[in-house]
Amino acid sequence: VRGEPFRPGEFELIARHFRPLAAKYPGALDLSDDAALIDVRPGWRLVATADALIAGVHFLAGDPPSDIARKMLRVNLSDLAAMGAEPLAYLMTLALPSDTNEAWIAAFAEGLAADQAQFAIALAGGDTVATVGPLALSLTALGQVEPGSELRRNAGRAGDVVLVSGTLGDAALGLRVCRGELAGLAPEQQASLVQRYRIPEPRLALGRALVRGRLARAALDVSDGLLADLGHICETSGLGAVVEAARLPLSPAARAALAAAPELIGDALGGGDDYELLFTAEEGALLAIRAAAVAGGVPVTAIGRLTAAPGIRVLDAEGRPVETGRAGWAHF
Amino acid sequence: VRGEPFRPGEFELIARHFRPLAAKYPGALDLSDDAALIDVRPGWRLVATADALIAGVHFLAGDPPSDIARKMLRVNLSDLAAMGAEPLAYLMTLALPSDTNEAWIAAFAEGLAADQAQFAIALAGGDTVATVGPLALSLTALGQVEPGSELRRNAGRAGDVVLVSGTLGDAALGLRVCRGELAGLAPEQQASLVQRYRIPEPRLALGRALVRGRLARAALDVSDGLLADLGHICETSGLGAVVEAARLPLSPAARAALAAAPELIGDALGGGDDYELLFTAEEGALLAIRAAAVAGGVPVTAIGRLTAAPGIRVLDAEGRPVETGRAGWAHF
Numbered sequence: 070v071r072g073e074p075f076r077p078g079e080f081e082l083i084a085r086h087f088r089p090l091a092a093k094y095p096g097a098l099d100l101s102d103d104a105a106l107i108d109v110r111p112g113w114r115l116v117a118t119a120d121a122l123i124a125g126v127h128f129l130a131g132d133p134p135s136d137i138a139r140k141m142l143r144v145n146l147s148d149l150a151a152m153g154a155e156p157l158a159y160l161m162t163l164a165l166p167s168d169t170n171e172a173w174i175a176a177f178a179e180g181l182a183a184d185q186a187q188f189a190i191a192l193a194g195g196d197t198v199a200t201v202g203p204l205a206l207s208l209t210a211l212g213q214v215e216p217g218s219e220l221r222r223n224a225g226r227a228g229d230v231v232l233v234s235g236t237l238g239d240a241a242l243g244l245r246v247c248r249g250e251l252a253g254l255a256p257e258q259q260a261s262l263v264q265r266y267r268i269p270e271p272r273l274a275l276g277r278a279l280v281r282g283r284l285a286r287a288a289l290d291v292s293d294g295l296l297a298d299l300g301h302i303c304e305t306s307g308l309g310a311v312v313e314a315a316r317l318p319l320s321p322a323a324r325a326a327l328a329a330a331p332e333l334i335g336d337a338l339g340g341g342d343d344y345e346l347l348f349t350a351e352e353g354a355l356l357a358i359r360a361a362a363v364a365g366g367v368p369v370t371a372i373g374r375l376t377a378a379p380g381i382r383v384l385d386a387e388g389r390p391v392e393t394g395r396a397g398w399a400h401f
Numbered sequence: 402v403r404g405e406p407f408r409p410g411e412f413e414l415i416a417r418h419f420r421p422l423a424a425k426y427p428g429a430l431d432l433s434d435d436a437a438l439i440d441v442r443p444g445w446r447l448v449a450t451a452d453a454l455i456a457g458v459h460f461l462a463g464d465p466p467s468d469i470a471r472k473m474l475r476v477n478l479s480d481l482a483a484m485g486a487e488p489l490a491y492l493m494t495l496a497l498p499s500d501t502n503e504a505w506i507a508a509f510a511e512g513l514a515a516d517q518a519q520f521a522i523a524l525a526g527g528d529t530v531a532t533v534g535p536l537a538l539s540l541t542a543l544g545q546v547e548p549g550s551e552l553r554r555n556a557g558r559a560g561d562v563v564l565v566s567g568t569l570g571d572a573a574l575g576l577r578v579c580r581g582e583l584a585g586l587a588p589e590q591q592a593s594l595v596q597r598y599r600i601p602e603p604r605l606a607l608g609r610a611l612v613r614g615r616l617a618r619a620a621l622d623v624s625d626g627l628l629a630d631l632g633h634i635c636e637t638s639g640l641g642a643v644v645e646a647a648r649l650p651l652s653p654a655a656r657a658a659l660a661a662a663p664e665l666i667g668d669a670l671g672g673g674d675d676y677e678l679l680f681t682a683e684e685g686a687l688l689a690i691r692a693a694a695v696a697g698g699v700p701v702t703a704i705g706r707l708t709a710a711p712g713i714r715v716l717d718a719e720g721r722p723v724e725t726g727r728a729g730w731a732h733f
Binding site: 098101102103104105106107108109111114115116117118119120121122123125126127147148149151152154158160161162163164193194195196198199200201202203205207209210211212214216219221222223289290301305 | 430433434435436437438439440441443446447448449450451452453454455457458459479480481483484486490492493494495496525526527528530531532533534535537539541542543544546548551553554555621622633637
C-alpha cells in the first residue's frame with residue numbers, strides 16, 4: 070500500500086513550500102531525483118545524526134508549526150555541535166495527518182527557512198507521506214569535521230574540569246509553564262522559559278571553536294538532563310564526577326523560579342531539552358575556553374570535575390551531598 | 402516533553418538488539434555518541450536518500466517485522482541503486498507503539514541483519530522514540546559514487562532506448578493477493594507475487610555496472626509505477642516517450658494473472674513498488690548493457706523510446722494506442 074496523497078494536489082503543495090528550501094543547495098538536485106549529492110570538504114569527514122519527534126509525545130499537535138520545525142532542525146544541529154561539526158545539509162521525512170492544511174505547511178516551511186539562514190544548512194532531500202496517526206517527523210542532519218578532531222563522549226580524563234554552556238533547567242521550567250505551573254513568575258520570565266523549551270539554541274559556533282582550538286576532551290549536548298548526560302560521559306570514559314550545585318548556571322527566570330521553590334533545582338540537574346554543550350577540559354585550557362566562549366557567543370561555566378572514583382556526586386555550597394535520587398539518570 | 406520509555410528497560414532492550422547491527426561499522430561509534438562518522442572514499446561523493454514508512458499506510462501492522470525492516474532498508478537502497486551509488490551506512494528512526502514487544506524488535510533487527518550482510522551496509526545511528534500512534538519508520542541511506550558519474554533523471558535524450566530491469570507489476574499484483582484477490586492463481590504464484598510486494602530487490606549491482614560502463618543516460622527506480630516514473634524522466638529531460646505494451650517484462654505469475662484478467666496490464670503500467678531500475682541509453686550501448694545485466698544479476702528489457710514530442714504513448718502489439726487514463730500518473 071503506497072501512501073496515497075490525502076487530498077488531490079496535497080503533495081504538489083508540499084513541493085511548492087519545500088522546494089525553495091533546497092534551492093541554494095546544488096546537491097539537492099531541486100528535490101527531483103532519487104537521492105541528494107553531498108560534497109564533503111576534501112580531507113574532512115562526514116558527521117551524520119538522526120532524531121524523530123512525534124506529536125503528542127515530543128511536542129503538542131497545536132504548537133506553532135514554525136516552532137516545531139525549528140526544534141526538529143535544532144535538536145539535530147545540537148548533535149552536530151556536540152561533535153564539533155559544521156552543518157552541511159539535512160534530509161527530512163514528514164508523516165502528515167489528513168487534516169494538515171496549507172497554512173500549517175507554509176508556517177512549518179517558514180520556520181525551516183529562518184533557521185537554514187541562521188545556521189547555514191539546506192534541505193537536501195526527504196519524503197512526505199500520509200499517516201493515520203499523529204504528525205511524525207524525522208530528520209537526518211549531515212555535517213563535516215576535521216578527522217580526528219571530532220568531539221567524543223568517551224574522551225574524559227580524571228581531574229578534567231566539567232563545563233557547560235549557557236544556562237540549565239530553562240527547558241524543563243518552560244515545559245512547566247506550558248502545563249500551567251509557575252504562575253507566580255512574571256509574564257516575560259514565563260515567556261523566556263517557554264521560548265527556551267520550544268526553540269533550543271544549538272551551540273555550533275562554540276563546538277567549532279572547541280574543535281579548532283582542540284580545547285575539549287569529552288563532549289555531548291544536554292538533551293536527557295545534566296546528570297544523565299554527565300553520566301554518559303562518565304560511563305564511556307570509565308570515570309565519575311563531582312558537580313557543585315551552587316555553580317550551575319541559571320537564567321534570571323530560572324533564578325526567580327528557584328527562589329520561590331528551591332526544589333526546582335532538580336530541573337537544572339535532571340531536566341532535559343536544554344541542548345547546551347557539556348564538555349570536559351584540562352585546567353590549563355580554561356583561559357582559551359573563555360576566548361572560545363566569546364567566539365561561540367555563549368557563556369561557559371565550570372560546574373565540577375571528573376573523578377577517578379565512579380558515580381556522580383552533587384555537592385551544595387557547603388560541600389554537603391545533595392540527594393538527587395535517580396532524577397535524570399534514566400537513560401533514554 | 403521528551404519521549405519517555407514506554408516500559409522500564411525498553412530502550413536498553415532496543416540497544417541490545419540494534420547495537421550489534423552497528424558493530425562492524427567503526428564510524429557508528431557503537432551507537433554511543435551524538436552522531437556517526439562516515440568516511441567517503443577519497444575523491445568520491447556522498448549520496449543520501451530518506452524514506453518514511455507508516456503502519457496502516459505502507460504496510461500492515463501485523464506484517465512480519467522482518468519483512469517490514471527489510472522493505473524499509475531496501476526501498477532506500479533502491480534509491481542508491483537508481484543513482485548508481487555504492488551503499489555505505491544508514492541511520493534509522495523508529496517511533497514504536499507502547500504494545501511493541503521484544504519478540505517484534507528481535508525479529509525486526511534480524512531482518513536488518515540479514516539485509517546488511519547481503520547489501521554490505523551497516524547501521525550507523527538513529528533514534529528510538531515512543532509514539533501514541535502507529536509504528537512510524539524513517540530511514541536515511543548513505544552511499545558513495547564517482548562524482549559526475551551519478552545517474553540522474555534529467556539526462557534522457559530523444560531517441561534513447563527505454564529499458565527496465567526485472568519484471569513489472571508483480572508488487573501491485575502481490576498487494577492484490579494480500580487483499581484476497583487473484584484467488585485463481587496457483588498458491589506458489591500467489592506467494593511469489595506477495596514476496597515481490599513485501600521484499601523488493603534493490604538493483605545495486607546493475608546500478609554500479611551502468612555507472613562503471615557509463616552506459617545509462619537517465620535513470621530512476623520504479624516506485625510510483627512505470628508510467629509515473631517514466632513521466633519523471635520525460636518531464637525533467639523535456640521529452641516524451643513511446644512504450645510498447647507487448648514488450649513489458651512480466652513474471653510467470655504476472656503472465657498467469659493477465660491471462661485470466663487482461664486488464665491487469667494496468668498493474669504493470671501503473672502499479673508502484675516494483676523497485677526495478679528504469680533507464681535510458683543510446684542504441685549503441687545495448688550490447689554492453691546486456692553484459693551489465695549479467696553482471697547485475699538481473700535481466701534488462703527494452704520497452705520503448707524517448708521522443709522529442711512530449712507525453713507518453715503506450716502502443717499495443719499492432720501499434721494501436723492503449724488507453725491508460727491517468728493510471729500511474731499521479732505524483733506522490
